[in-house]
Amino acid sequence: MNIKATIFKAVLAGLLIIGWMSTSALAQDNTKGAADEAYKAEMKKDKTGTNPLNFTFDVRLINEYQWLNTDGDGYQDVITLDYRVPFGKNNKWQLRIKARGASLEADFNDDGIDDVNESGFGDTDIRFMTIPYLNPKNFIGAAAVGAEFFLNTATEDALGSGAFSVGPFVFLGILNPFGPGSIFAPGYQHIFSIDEEEGRSRVHRGVIDLYAIKTFGANQFWGYLDPQIVLDYENDIEFMLVEVQVGMMMDKLIGTNGHSIYILPSFGVGAYRPYDVSLEVAYKVVW
Numbered sequence: 001m002n003i004k005a006t007i008f009k010a011v012l013a014g015l016l017i018i019g020w021m022s023t024s025a026l027a028q029d030n031t032k033g034a035a036d037e038a039y040k041a042e043m044k045k046d047k048t049g050t051n052p053l054n055f056t057f058d059v060r061l062i063n064e065y066q067w068l069n070t071d072g073d074g075y076q077d078v079i080t081l082d083y084r085v086p087f088g089k090n091n092k093w094q095l096r097i098k099a100r101g102a103s104l105e106a107d108f109n110d111d112g113i114d115d116v117n118e119s120g121f122g123d124t125d126i127r128f129m130t131i132p133y134l135n136p137k138n139f140i141g142a143a144a145v146g147a148e149f150f151l152n153t154a155t156e157d158a159l160g161s162g163a164f165s166v167g168p169f170v171f172l173g174i175l176n177p178f179g180p181g182s183i184f185a186p187g188y189q190h191i192f193s194i195d196e197e198e199g200r201s202r203v204h205r206g207v208i209d210l211y212a213i214k215t216f217g218a219n220q221f222w223g224y225l226d227p228q229i230v231l232d233y234e235n236d237i238e239f240m241l242v243e244v245q246v247g248m249m250m251d252k253l254i255g256t257n258g259h260s261i262y263i264l265p266s267f268g269v270g271a272y273r274p275y276d277v278s279l280e281v282a283y284k285v286v287w
């Protein structure tokens, strides 16, 4: 059995179902408006920046340190500036920009000599997203779609993909599956390059994302689990990344409005994992 073909068909079927839901959502019942308003009011109080359906102004400064899956020693430190802004009529759209600086040091063949030792700017991602379907009363409360553009901005070959890629994506929002303040958001993103630098590989991969979040204490604390299955169609390999995040609002400690911090360990699974473990810390401001 070809697992990738099966997954691809399942994703296509999912997209068709979402399309059908979006259309049928046009035939709204009278109570839907009230439920939508209640949900939106609830989201307005949430400054954790953890609900992917909640379009806020949002800036994050993130530092991630990765212990790479190389035969010899390999480390990468990535600093990311992540900025999100709602736009369009009724703020129906969200724009997210991620710009990176990276420092990479790796001995691929374990001869004690670094094969790469570079630092500079990394690639930049720009993502557009909207929520064509929202019905908080239903089991599947929302469906989001969008596209991410991966720009080839790295100043050193080792720090980027060497390609311009596009990644359309879709995810569902199952609201409050583990009690109030929780969301399960399974999604799929299909990423492919449309232009590569000479000598660089094509990019063609899929990412199955299984994001599950719960907030506690009236949106003061949160924890999430985000397993991601990466299907590299170009190289015919798979691996998995499992992210775990715990975070807390800082407002009551330092008298701010919408400031928070989090820590995010991530674990690579499978022979082709890019890193064994990574540790991310971030400061975030939501308004």
Ligand SMILES: [Ca+2]
Pocket (backbone or CB within 6 Å): 072, 106, 107, 108, 109, 110, 111, 112, 113, 114, 115
């Ligand atoms: Ca080496």
